[in-house]
Amino acid sequence: METVLEVDSLKTYFYIEQGVVRAVDGVSFALQAGKTLGIVGESGCGKSVTSRTIMRLLSPNLARIVAGSIKYYPAEGPPIELTQVDPYGDQIRDIRGNEIAMIFQEPMTSLNPVYTIGQQIMEAILLHQDVSKEEARERAIDVLRLVGIPLPERRVDQYPHEFSGGMRQRAMIAMALSCNPRILIADEPTTALDVTIEAQILELIQQIQQDNHMALIMITHDLNVIGEVADHVIVMYLGQVVESAPVDDIFDNPKHPYTQGLLNSLPMIGRDKRLEPITGSVPGPHERPRGCPFAPRCPQVMDVCRAESPPRFVLGPASDVACWLYDETIEVGHDPG
Amino acid sequence: MTPAEKAGADAILEIQDLRLHFPIKAGLLKKTVGYVKAVDGVSFDVYAGETVGLVGESGSGKTTIGRCIVRLYKPTTGSMHFRTEAGPVDIAQLDKRELLPIRRDIQMLFQDPNSSLNARIRVGDIIAEPLEIHAIGTADERRSRVEDLLEQVGLGAEMFNRFPHQLSGGQRQRVGVARALSIEPRFVICDEPVSALDVSVQAQVLNLLADLQEELGLTYVFIAHDLSVVEYISDRVMVMYLGKLMETAPTRKIFEKPAHPYTEALLNSIPKRAPGGHRKRFVLTGDIPSPVNPPAGCVFHTRCQYAVEICRTETPPLKPLPEDPETSVACHLAEEVTLQPYYTAEERRNLESSRA
Amino acid sequence: MNNLEGSGDERRFNLFGIRKKNIESGLKDEYQLLTVRQLMIRKFLRNRMALLSFIALVIIYAVTLFAGFFAPYTARDADSKLTYSPPMAIRLQDPETGHFHLPFFYPLRGKRNMETFQLEYVEEREERIPIQFFVKGEPYTALGIIVWDVHLFGSSDPAERLHIMGSDVRGRDLFSRIIYGGQVSLSVGIFGVLITIAVGSVIGTLSGYYGGVFDNVVQRLIETIRSFPQLPLWMALAAAIPPQWPPEWVYAGIVVVLAFINWTGLSREARGLVLSLKERDYVHAAEASGASTARIVRVHLIPNMASHIIVTATLAVPVTILGESALSFLGIGVRPPMVSWGLLLNDAIKIQNIVLYPWTLFPGLFILVAVIAYNFLGDGLRDMVDPFSR
């Protein structure tokens, strides 16, 4: 397996008026070419900040990478440590869009309303590739056709407001794909869309991924989407990865009490059981628990959980979980899982 | 038959041919140049004590129907007979003053917990607002009622003096529930009340709504675009497309035996896990057309894979299936095509046994 | 990368009361939950220029409010021997020994230059007139009721007058007149804006809430008013004030004229706010419960609009002050014996006067300071209204 991106113990903190927000507080994962990594978690758990940190899109005045590493493995040459590059420099600009591309949640706000769709795609192409304007335009029309926009020759000269929500998201995808990136980060690409359009977009992303052998990071709070697209899943809570496992294990044999809670909260069609929600709600940054971040809501909490934050216990070749229940040296009253 | 329908003519609300066309104005003199046909001829009944799910894509007119029922909008045409002690009243025709007593019976829950609470007002006063408007009780009585309500929705009386921004999203939504219930309505329109919430909190609110319904004998119209949520909470489901009802049926039937091609397409679009690989599925193409110029004939024909000539010219009425009168469908081919269900009856049995 | 010690950000945070140890580690209270008000105040305090401007405006208003006390003379106190006298220097140093000396000034003596026929002033170095604090002088009425004759400072010799900013054609002390003039100029700003708020927010709210024909008519009216250039419209309206009116009436008339244009801007702001607020779900919830329009406006609209309206109003004050100054400068604003900064500037209307008596431009400086301060203050308030933005 070819690893294209490796994130290790990443911490990104925000420094704002009220103090420190530990938005990302220990995230590790490895991404393989041609595979899909799903990042799932509730609102505010740090999914978007993780992706923006990888792309180095956060202003250093506001957010700081406090610890950890992000290694990008280019097709040739030595790995690049993305935490060390200048966020405004040429090196990251070459990588961004060209090798790692991103699709944002809100297609409306990430497209510039005063330029045509074609101009915006061409700009991305011209920035990274040594082609003429005509060639860039041809390529723009090609990618628009690829993402299933009808009459791309005409659509290429239209403005974002002339596109519907689903078409804008397609245009975003076209822009992201215009330079054949090796990694695509999709940050909730379908959250703002209807189910029928969501289905179209998910289908499209997966098809393109297979054709181009691209690595995909799919960020979402929707477990059903994760189930549909991901190969490997990391579950985040309060900025930390609490569980990392292949997708089937996450659904059929979840280990962390939070993952279990999420699945029991999820209405599943055909299951006539009362939902068993996790009690309480995600604590705000001012009431951040000591020890395990999930301890205040955990039905299986033990004394050690409140005192010390659990390390990651490796359970298999591709799975680990940050929960004291899996510490073999601790006597656990009942069988977890 | 669902238990609610068994109660016979127990319809608490009967809607007949409801239409709401928003005028589009343009120019210096604000001339009407066209209409957004947000709701275009919708008829249905709601039975006391049941939950009717209303699903459909964005812009199909779900919110507009809800707002017509609570009379935030006055319908263009159509009648809405609401059963009161004095017999059925057509709330579509009432004026502001006549509506006041009816408003105690019909309340609405809103989608966005941020915009549904006034940031400058304390939680206690937000919940007390409907009581104040209807001049119910003294200030002290209202206060104790609000404290009871706070307990009832699982918040605790100490939240009385908080401001909305000091609460989490789920807590805010509970405040919204408490406000809607403060004047003891019988009928609640829930307009996507859990769409903006996280899964874990969404489940809490869904359970709360279900418990309150049981406790207080409420009737819900539950608007949502998430079919799994609708499946969980509703007794019956109505599927909307471009201002019209496409299909209404008991929940289980919708998923086991969809009768309208659009329902089939919706079911197929739901993301779901296919253990051991990616599922290949049929995906609806294109976008929802504009409600200003809806397609002639069946409004769904532009995206329907089964469409034939008659679909392009003639509008199919919503009518009960001969072999299954609980299900009503607006499709010319309703009795001819066999549609793919979300799961077969057998799959369902497996699901149930495996999860039990 | 791991090391937070001694970074620029950290120092920045310490300024705002977040203790250093929080940043170092300490899991507890590293993040404070601030109330909206606390956030707003912090936001405002962070805008140094706004804070400074606020302090400056408080001082200026206090001085003009107690004009009689702060001004060494009354506005009408004239001395024909000292017409167009230049500003007199306040000295703190003995010219011979170079040692510190209590504040004093040299009186001016006028001499006519027989070639230009200009009165030229020279300092009388023989005499030192001490400057006294809390000196008794002309009686005045403070706040409309208290009659007093003590001034903050002044010449210890009533026969030798002190003009720290020079004097005008009739030998009246310009500094005193500026302070008195401030009463008019600054209050015109306040009253003009009060009318603007009252008219603009009521009309804007109504037209936003009800829409329809009323809104249509109001919007067309506003467009018509705003399609005229501002100053000529003010001039035309001001010229319509009858000349025989007493000065107080003229003052009121000018206030109304100035508000006549300003309300349109505020009314648009209010209308826009109402249009967006009335689509909020909490308004829908109130309507669905049967709340009356009056209740919705009172409980839900006004409190949410107030802060935005205050910002707009604050930014309208300097416009009004400038308007009054412009009209008075052109001679169609407030009339003597009232004084205002614009009227005082009227002395500098001739280029020849500016060359000969440049101190007649001092009132302009005050206008400038007041206008800039209000603009900074408005900016600061605007930041404050939206405390969650960064």
Ligand SMILES: Nc1ncnc2c1ncn2[C@@H]1O[C@H](COP(=O)(O)OP(=O)(O)OP(=O)(O)O)[C@@H](O)[C@H]1O
């Ligand atoms: N610009 C910012 N300034 C301060 N804090 C921020 C900023 N952006 C994000 N945060 C905080 O960082 C945390 C993580 O935010 P993030 O956007 O990554 O969440 P998310 O998992 O993407 O959630 P969602 O599902 O809502 O998109 C949150 O607590 C958020 O409040």
Ligand SMILES: Nc1ncnc2c1ncn2[C@@H]1O[C@H](COP(=O)(O)OP(=O)(O)OP(=O)(O)O)[C@@H](O)[C@H]1O
């Ligand atoms: N006040 C209004 N004026 C004009 N058009 C409106 C108004 N409210 C809604 N519409 C239009 O009516 C149609 C139906 O809107 P509605 O809000 O009822 O849809 P919905 O089914 O609730 O969608 P969503 O899932 O996005 O909430 C849309 O095309 C919308 O643009």
Ligand code: SF4
């Ligand atoms: S570590 Fe403890 S508190 Fe945390 S999830 Fe595991 S059992 Fe629950």
Ligand SMILES: [Mg+2]
């Ligand atoms: Mg996000």
Ligand SMILES: [Mg+2]
């Ligand atoms: Mg809606």
